[in-house]
Amino acid sequence: MNINFEKSNGLVPVIIQNTATLQVLMLGYMNEEAFQRTQETNKVTFFSRSKNRLWTKGESSGNFLTVDEIALDCDNDTLLIKATPMGPTCHTGTTSCFKEETAKGFLYELEKTIHARIDQDDVNSYTNQLFKRGVNKVAQKVGEEAVELVIEAKDNNMDLFKNEAADLLYHLLILLKYKECRLEDIERVLVERARK
Numbered sequence: 001m002n003i004n005f006e007k008s009n010g011l012v013p014v015i016i017q018n019t020a021t022l023q024v025l026m027l028g029y030m031n032e033e034a035f036q037r038t039q040e041t042n043k044v045t046f047f048s049r050s051k052n053r054l055w056t057k058g059e060s061s062g063n064f065l066t067v068d069e070i071a072l073d074c075d076n077d078t079l080l081i082k083a084t085p086m087g088p089t090c091h092t093g094t095t096s097c098f099k100e101e102t103a104k105g106f107l108y109e110l111e112k113t114i115h116a117r118i119d120q121d122d123v124n125s126y127t128n129q130l131f132k133r134g135v136n137k138v139a140q141k142v143g144e145e146a147v148e149l150v151i152e153a154k155d156n157n158m159d160l161f162k163n164e165a166a167d168l169l170y171h172l173l174i175l176l177k178y179k180e181c182r183l184e185d186i187e188r189v190l191v192e193r194a195r196k
Helices: 032-041 106-119 126-132 135-153 158-178 183-195
Strands: 012-018 024-030 045-048 053-056 065-072 079-085
Touching (some): 032 065, 106 126, 106 183, 126 158, 158 183
Antiparallel strands (some): 012 024
């Protein structure tokens, strides 16, 4: 990665984005040493301009940012780091330093949780228990939830409709896991269809 640290007196801006939800979490700065430390530890480390030293996000709070992917912009002077947060990112306790509390992208967090419950064989998990019953039972559950959603769509109770829609999405994610397919794969199909 050919990062141009000289362009801005040894520092480059770094945008941190949640890997699962794609929510922008914060902006910080790195010098070459902070970048190297980030790569070595797999935890986001900045150069703190106010403390005039390296600062690993979460070093005092425990809310580390685990690096999943690093990308360099077209001018080689800005980094985008996709990371998994170990808690709130902002020192104020919010998810994002931009105070954007949103449910957008949560389906990816849910997908991750579903995969973890199944992959870790959590015996107390409804998700894992259903998954172990096989594809027929999982598909049947998706069908039942779809029918319940259709029934609620004909009535005027918005809360029940939303809950049935949530149930359908949840069970669909379990079925996708069974078929070794990810939500991102379905999004790609939709993107391709939109381009036609």
